Amino acid sequence: MEQLVNLYNKAKTLNNNQLRKLIRSGDYIGQTAGLSKNMLQTNLIILEKQYALDFMIFCQRNPKACPLVAVTNVGDPFFKTLGNNIDVRTDVPSYNIYENGNFNKTVSQISEFWNENLIGFAIGCSFTFEHSLLRHGFSIDHISENKVVPMYSTNIKNEKSGPFENTMVVSMRIFKKYQVDKIINICKSFHWAHGKPIHVGDPNEIGISNIFKPTWGDKPRPLLKDEVNMFWACGVTPQNAILNSSVEFCISHTPGYMLITDIKEDAETPILQ
Amino acid sequence: MEQLVNLYNKAKTLNNNQLRKLIRSGDYIGQTAGLSKNMLQTNLIILEKQYALDFMIFCQRNPKACPLVAVTNVGDPFFKTLGNNIDVRTDVPSYNIYENGNFNKTVSQISEFWNENLIGFAIGCSFTFEHSLLRHGFSIDHISENKVVPMYSTNIKNEKSGPFENTMVVSMRIFKKYQVDKIINICKSFHWAHGKPIHVGDPNEIGISNIFKPTWGDKPRPLLKDEVNMFWACGVTPQNAILNSSVEFCISHTPGYMLITDIKEDAETPILQ
Numbered sequence: 001m002e003q004l005v006n007l008y009n010k011a012k013t014l015n016n017n018q019l020r021k022l023i024r025s026g027d028y029i030g031q032t033a034g035l036s037k038n039m040l041q042t043n044l045i046i047l048e049k050q051y052a053l054d055f056m057i058f059c060q061r062n063p064k065a066c067p068l069v070a071v072t073n074v075g076d077p078f079f080k081t082l083g084n085n086i087d088v089r090t091d092v093p094s095y096n097i098y099e100n101g102n103f104n105k106t107v108s109q110i111s112e113f114w115n116e117n118l119i120g121f122a123i124g125c126s127f128t129f130e131h132s133l134l135r136h137g138f139s140i141d142h143i144s145e146n147k148v149v150p151m152y153s154t155n156i157k158n159e160k161s162g163p164f165e166n167t168m169v170v171s172m173r174i175f176k177k178y179q180v181d182k183i184i185n186i187c188k189s190f191h192w193a194h195g196k197p198i199h200v201g202d203p204n205e206i207g208i209s210n211i212f213k214p215t216w217g218d219k220p221r222p223l224l225k226d227e228v229n230m231f232w233a234c235g236v237t238p239q240n241a242i243l244n245s246s247v248e249f250c251i252s253h254t255p256g257y258m259l260i261t262d263i264k265e266d267a268e269t270p271i272l273q
Numbered sequence: 274m275e276q277l278v279n280l281y282n283k284a285k286t287l288n289n290n291q292l293r294k295l296i297r298s299g300d301y302i303g304q305t306a307g308l309s310k311n312m313l314q315t316n317l318i319i320l321e322k323q324y325a326l327d328f329m330i331f332c333q334r335n336p337k338a339c340p341l342v343a344v345t346n347v348g349d350p351f352f353k354t355l356g357n358n359i360d361v362r363t364d365v366p367s368y369n370i371y372e373n374g375n376f377n378k379t380v381s382q383i384s385e386f387w388n389e390n391l392i393g394f395a396i397g398c399s400f401t402f403e404h405s406l407l408r409h410g411f412s413i414d415h416i417s418e419n420k421v422v423p424m425y426s427t428n429i430k431n432e433k434s435g436p437f438e439n440t441m442v443v444s445m446r447i448f449k450k451y452q453v454d455k456i457i458n459i460c461k462s463f464h465w466a467h468g469k470p471i472h473v474g475d476p477n478e479i480g481i482s483n484i485f486k487p488t489w490g491d492k493p494r495p496l497l498k499d500e501v502n503m504f505w506a507c508g509v510t511p512q513n514a515i516l517n518s519s520v521e522f523c524i525s526h527t528p529g530y531m532l533i534t535d536i537k538e539d540a541e542t543p544i545l546q
Contacts, residue, residue, distance in 0.1 A: 053326045
């Protein structure tokens with residue numbers, strides 16, 4: 001555990017290129033919240049070509065949860081519009097392999113799985129607005145404690161596209177009640193990264209019956225009297241939609257373990273200039 | 274001409290639903306700048322399914338020119354996420370038919386062309402930020418004069434996807450030099466509608482050799498001494514990319530004659546709630 005904390009603290013000192021190099025080498029397989037600040041981080045989905053059109057339409061129709069920031073060419077493992085030499089096979093710290101709607105295993109690179117029929121999708125991530133909140137002086141529990149943000153399945157229905165439907169996944173952070181308006185105002189400009197929260201307050205209203213049992217990530221602490229739960233649409237939503245679909249094979253990042261890009265968080269578009 | 278002006282002035286008094294009904298009936302076939310203010314207007318592209326994935330990736334990679342705000346299901350002529358009962362076959366005032374890379378003809382509805390293999394794409398439009406500029410007290414020539422905004426092919430290369438490439442199309446408006454910063458600040462929040470201008474000043478710098486010969490739309494007036502040309506990425510860009518591709522058949526709106534939606538211009542996402 002101590003070694004992991006040391007490695008995370010070392011990773012905190014690296015820029016986007018250095019960190020991605022370390023991840024590619026296999027020497028960093030940890031989560032990426034709070035790392036490579038100022039640079040866009042993304043969720044990852046890899047699918048077979050036959051599902052690509054329906055999946056892109058799913059993202060277009062659910063832009064709060066699935067802001068699509070890049071797509072590879074079919075069979076080409078590089079995200080050319082996100083940076084120089086970003087290889088989807090090796091540059092994410094941890095991947096989930098799904099088969100026939102079930103989680104199969106977690107791996108640290110996917111070179112053996114990649115083939116000419118696959119296509120990669122990068123989807124915006126809440127770490128982007130988190131960095132902005134940190135810069136504004138807010139404290140975020142899971143970053144302070146090197147944990148994974150708690151994520152929950154909800155009862156908020158997604159817009160359907162082909163086999164993809166299911167409900168939205170949200171991430172949750174605890175803030176003081178008096179800070180809510182300021183936080184909303186900061187987040188609204190990050191439209192590549194989920195924008196404004198989709199819910200503030202009672203978790204039951206969006207179908208979360210036990211806030212201490214997240215579907216992914218680490219258990220949060222109880223609220224203090226002057227605090228509130230804030231929920232954002234989450235880029236794990238497509239994993240949920242794929243799990244519930246007829247898709248036979250899918251690779252994603254492991255929630256919390258994101259792709260680091262060369263795009264600035266406050267860029268007008270996520271396209272490398 | 275007088276009848277056209279009267280019809281345009283009548284159209285100006287209608288809300289989005291009334292105006293779309295009038296267009297569907299065939300009684301309004303004019304341009305839509307300055308109409309249905311506050312509601313998102315869109316460019317339209319209809320393609321055969323085989324080109325849909327490459328085209329969606331083209332839009333994703335060129336978000337300034339091609340902000341994708343809706344996609345139909347294949348064979349389904351309704352934009353369900355843009356509003357109630359928006360029929361892509363009848364609800365645009367004027368359509369262009371392209372065959373084998375050539376403009377074929379302009380028609381006022383496309384029911385006879387629609388088939389189960391087609392898919393429709395709606396792309397954000399500069400009329401959205403124009404309405405905001407009007408509300409801020411700016412005057413816009415082509416709206417004051419009921420003309421079509423001048424549009425130009427440029428030398429700004431698009432990001433390639435499949436058969437789609439070519440260069441960006443821009444629209445141009447004349448403003449006072451001292452107004453430029455304020456205008457940029459207003460436009461930047463409309464990320465579904467081209468956002469900030471992509472160029473301000475000398476047209477030659479982006480490959481426009483004669484500002485008085487637009488590729489589409491009406492000829493602009495000469496600049497006064499204290500004025501400047503401002504250029505925005507334009508939703509006609511995909512038409513240009515398709516004309517230059519191997520696509521056999523395509524339908525688009527006629528530049529300037531847009532689809533009126535039920536989405537508010539300042540909505541966080543272009544998805545009907």
